[in-house]
Amino acid sequence: MKRKMLSDNELAVMSVLWDAGEPLSRPEILEKLSDNDWNPNSIHMVLNNLIKKEMVFIDGIVPCGQNYGRAYSALRSREEYAAELALSAMPDMPPEECLPGIIGALVKNAPPDAKTLDLLEGLLAQRRKELSGLLPQQG
Numbered sequence: 001m002k003r004k005m006l007s008d009n010e011l012a013v014m015s016v017l018w019d020a021g022e023p024l025s026r027p028e029i030l031e032k033l034s035d036n037d038w039n040p041n042s043i044h045m046v047l048n049n050l051i052k053k054e055m056v057f058i059d060g061i062v063p064c065g066q067n068y069g070r071a072y073s074a075l076r077s078r079e080e081y082a083a084e085l086a087l088s089a090m091p092d093m094p095p096e097e098c099l100p101g102i103i104g105a106l107v108k109n110a111p112p113d114a115k116t117l118d119l120l121e122g123l124l125a126q127r128r129k130e131l132s133g134l135l136p137q138q139g
Helices: 008-020 026-032 040-052 077-090 095-109 114-131
Strands: 055-064 066-073
Touching: 008 026, 008 040, 008 055, 008 066, 008 077, 026 040, 026 066, 040 055, 077 095
Parallel strands: none
Antiparallel strands: 055 066
C-alpha cells in the first residue's frame, strides 16, 4: 500500500472539507481556513494535489460571485485516511497480519467505553456476514 501522507496545507483543506460535509468552492474553503493568509493560487495547487492523491473530487459547478467555479468534496473520510496511514506504517506486512495489532494498540492506548465496544463488535459482525456472502459488501 502506497503511503499518501498529506502535507500540512493539504490536511488543513481536508479538515475543512471533512467538517463541512458538503461540496465547497475554492472561496468557501479559503473562508473556512483558520489561517487567512492563503494565496488563492496556493489553494488551487493544493486542491489539484489532493485530486491527484485521490483524496478530493470535483463535485459539480457552483456560483462564485459573478462567475461559476468548481465545488470540491472529500473522496475519503477522516477515518479512511487514518486507516491508510496506519496500514502503510507497516509496508512489509500484509494488512490482514498487521490489522489485529493496530486495532489492539488503539484499544489499549485509547480505551473505548462499553458503547464503543458494542459498535466495534457490530461492525465486525457485519463484516463477517459480508465475507460469508450473506450481505452485499459495503465500501
